[in-house]
Amino acid sequence: MAKIFGFTLKESEDFFPAPIYPNPKDTSLFLSLGPHVDVYYPLRKRSRVSAPYVPSGEILKKKEASIEVLPDECLFEIFKRLPDRETRSLCACVSKRWLMLLSSISGNEFYSASENLKPKIVVTENLEDNQITNEGCLSRNLEGKKATDVRLAAIAVGTASCGGLGKLSIRGGNHGTEVTNLGLKAVAHGCPALKAISLWNLSSIGDEGMIEIAKGCQLLEKLDLSQCPGISNKALLELAKHCPNLTDITIEACANIGNESIQAIGQYCSNLKSISIRDCPLIGDQGISSLFSSTSYTLNKAKLQGLNVTDVSLAVIGHYGRAITDLTLTGLTNVSERGFWAMGNGHGLQKLRSFTLSSCHGVTDVGLQSIGKGCPNMKKFCLRKCSFLSDNGMVSFVQAATSIENLQLEECHRITQLGLFGTILNCGAKLKALSLVNCLGIKDLSLNLPSLSSCKSLQSLSIRNCPGFGNASLTLLSKLCPQLQHVEFSGLNGIRDSGLLPLFMNCKAGLVNVNLSGCVNLTDKVISSLTKLHGWTLELLNLDGCLKVTDSSLVAIAENCPLLNDLDVSKCCITDFGVAALAQANQFNLQLLSVFGCSALTDQSLLALVKLGDSLLGLNLQHCNSISTRSIELLLAQLHRCDILY
Template identity: 60%
Template sequence: MPALVNYSGDEDFYPGSMYSNPMDSSLVLSLGSHVDVYCPPRKRSRISAPFVFRGDKFEQKKLPSIDVLPEECLFEIFRRLPPAGQERSACAGVSKRWLTLLSSMRSTEICGSRNTESLNLDGGLVSSNTDESSKLDKESPLPVSIDNEEPYLESDGHLTRCLEGKKATDIRLAAIAVGASSRGGLGKLLIRGSNSTRGVTNFGLSAIARGCPSVRVLSLWNVNSISDEGISEIANGCHMLEKLDLCQCPQISDKGLLAIAENCPNLTSLTIESCPNIGNEGLQALGKRCPNLQSISIKDCPLVGDQGIASLLSSATYVMTKVKLHSLSITDVSLAVLGHYGKAITDIVLTGLQNVSERGFWVMGNAHGLQKLKSITITSCRGVTDLGLEAVGKGFPNLKQLCLRKCSFLSDNGLVAFAKTAASLESLQLEECNRITQCGVLGALANCGAKLKALSLVKCMGIKDMVLDLPMLSACNSLRSLAIRNCPGFGSSSLAMVGKLCPQLQNIDLGGLCGITDAGLLPLLESCEAGLVKLNVSGCVNLTDAVVKAIARLHGGSLQLLNLDCCRKITDASLVAIAEDCSLLHDLDVSKSAITDFGVAALSSAKQLDLQILSLSGCYNVTDKSIPLLGKLGQNLVGLNLQQCKSISSSSIELLVEHLWRCDILS
């Protein structure tokens, strides 16, 4: 039966009208408010708004309803998400728009879960102190505080995030900014390099500044697109910043450092390297406003001069402990300030200071301000002369470590004079100091006092092996470690004299001394009364089995490390002696030697041997027959090197890898 419908606008419009064109105005009837109209039966339309009309047709445009909302509404929704829950991270994964909006929120704009009043969508005030809000508050693992009626989330900053290369993008930084709060807060952020097409910019750093106020450590390396704007955002948002590391950031200038100085008073460590636009103004601001600076490292910054360095050093007289100055255009003035104001400094590194003369080092030593200095490293500084080094020895009474590299004007006289005055010296390192000779080394050993424990000589070409008619020198009984590496002139005669002066040696490193023979090394081994613990003779191509047998006989009860790499005259006889007498040996390297399967068998049959690291690299005479022996020996091995062992097949190595699954095998 036909239905009678009283149409008043509440029902859906019926598209299938009796008229061919229902939009024709001439066919539209003028109906009264109570006129009954006869219509054929129809179903309710399933098409929902919105519609897009095109001529006499219309189409449905499907849009997610929440995306229709303006950003102001989404902002109000997102700020009410639990600050320490996973909901924020889940929403950030929906789209870039949501991620961008969430990352643009500061932590102070996020509604907390305790005694918080927030705006509802109608603009009225709704109290969030309800049962549900109290429940969220109890479940929240992070404290919430109210500051001027604006809640903010405090976090300790437990997380560390490092983005390198292609992974360093703004999107990742935004995601970190949103998700870090639910995991204890971001404490350290390190960015190494940047994506070439979608790299880190000020936008990404701004997201971190807004969402992660707990950041204490920020390190930027080779990030060309970050400028003062990004650093200023960090300064304004991360007031807890303690360590700032800027390396190869050409867009950052003094303006960025000024923002840091004004907003980050807790800064304790500053590293600036290869930043051409940073100069004295920024460093002066840090010196005035950051009284807690304990460590500074400035390298390759052409605009930095005496004014900036002097300001930093003079303002932190009693807290500054570490100073590194590398390739700067500073003069003697900076070293004078360093010597006068460095009352708390314990470590100094000076490298490539071409404008510093002998006078600078002399004044630094005679200022008597560096009383607590324990370690100083000087590299490629022309001002290090005999007079300057002697002043250093007199002015630093507590100096324990001295390292001199490429100091071409230092001679034996300065080294001996320093040794006489440095009563607390424990470690002396000389590298590429080519005017130092055998007389200087022996004189330093005889006059260094009773505390010197370690002596290292590397690439000192002025040392020549000769028999010297020296007066009777006092022994250096305190020396425990001796390293003489790649000094081609240091031969058997010099080694024998060192052995007489240093009878308590325990660690000896003679790597690269190809001129040493059995006759030169045997007296040194016999004079070591305390028992050797570590011996490295790699590259000493003239040593034979006689030396190894003497080592096993004299020091087998104490030796823990033996390196015979590239000693081609070493054969199976040495391994037999080691297996019999070296019960404490943990690390053995016989790479590129003449050992065979018989020597490996001797090691595997030793009952007391407890090897943990074994290197057989380049031993061509070791074959597949040694695989079962290595399997027996490898029960305690954690490292095995079989590289370039051409007589061992790959299938045998695969079987060994399966058997020794706990051992790291190189092949």
């Protein structure tokens, strides 16, 4: 009877408990006493306990057995014997508990499909599975609240059955993140093909999780750690030992990473190609010197910013940087003139092609000249916020560095008009691009330059936010730079039509890109001359903030610039008439148009804009307050290819 009704009796219990029916006659509903049933039912006194009526089929329901009653240890053993990755992914969908258990099993703990009694020693013994594991073709990016241990576990288990995870990026939010070492362990167990991992602003992870990554993801090639205070030398040491394929390492604002880590990277990462270290106060000369001396023939790109290094590190870089092609040094406040001089005289930077110096107070005329001599193959040089560099040092540098093709100066306030034209005249025959930004020392001077040969190699000239640059400087430039094709004069209130016209007339090669944004004193006269002289080559024209430019300029553009594809007339004095003139132009192929802040435009421009929409890919109508919402909606409905900002 116990087996029939699914209950167990104890020795102290009577076989016949109190009746479950209030009326004894009702027992015939379940136990017939007819002659066809042989049931022994002895008479006994009934209790006075009443119970509600229970319909047929719901009496004493048997509790269904569930696998959930098994402890984690048993489920762990069961999951280890699942035949393939697809089955594991399906099981992970059952519950959070199953997902976390599956993610805790590393690849070498799963049992082989052919040998059910022995666990696998390698990641996989099946050829097809091995191919999938080594692909690592998938990438995942988690940010803010989406970055949790559960989601990482799901990624680790799920991606194994569809190509394998190859790239993982986790960025914590401003209010913290739920990613901990447990999530990193899941990735380490389930993603052996991981080749790139980026961890930003994660204060809740530490050495334990990163050590698991080092042991489980030994194919790792790219490592990016930013604002991870819980990671120390211990984790970096394990990564360097177990991940010999590391080629690209970025470490930023990790306060507990010091010299020991950098030394280990140089010792064990024989394939290292690029390294960037920023704002790590424990990293100094010992780590940097060891790194560059150990990777002398492999390291191609290096960026050092905000480190407590001295002249010693620069001397080592100058001697051992034989393979360096791209070098950036920023905010090295403890480096003096002697350090830059030693770096240039080390004669090890023979392959250096690009060099950026920013906020280094030790950059002086003597040090810069030494760098120019010690880097004979340098093509691009960028100098920012170096306040002790003068005109003499700039001219000496370009005379020594004869291979320079691209020169950029930003916030170098001791550079004057003499330094600018001295650089152009002495740069040799290879300088193609020159840029000056926020150089307050440049002011118009009455210079009588001797008749010297022009710089025919210079094709791009950019001068931005240098308030002292005016018509006098433009007049001199027009004589020295006849082959200009790309011109940017931005935020220069001192230039006027009379200064630009000679420059435009002397550009023999034909201007392609012209940016005159923020030049508030330019008028339609110079724009009309520009379109007539260079209309057949002009492709980009930026007149943003040229308050005196009107519809006349748009008419000239429509008539003379058939190749123009990018036009910006934001905050100019244009009206519906000017836009209509653009729409009526023949052979006009405009793709980008910005009329930001042109308050004179109204709904009457709608038809013209629709016509221009045949070729437009981008249209900026922001702050055009006279254009109604209804017109915007019509444009959105008709210009399907065009991205409209409103």
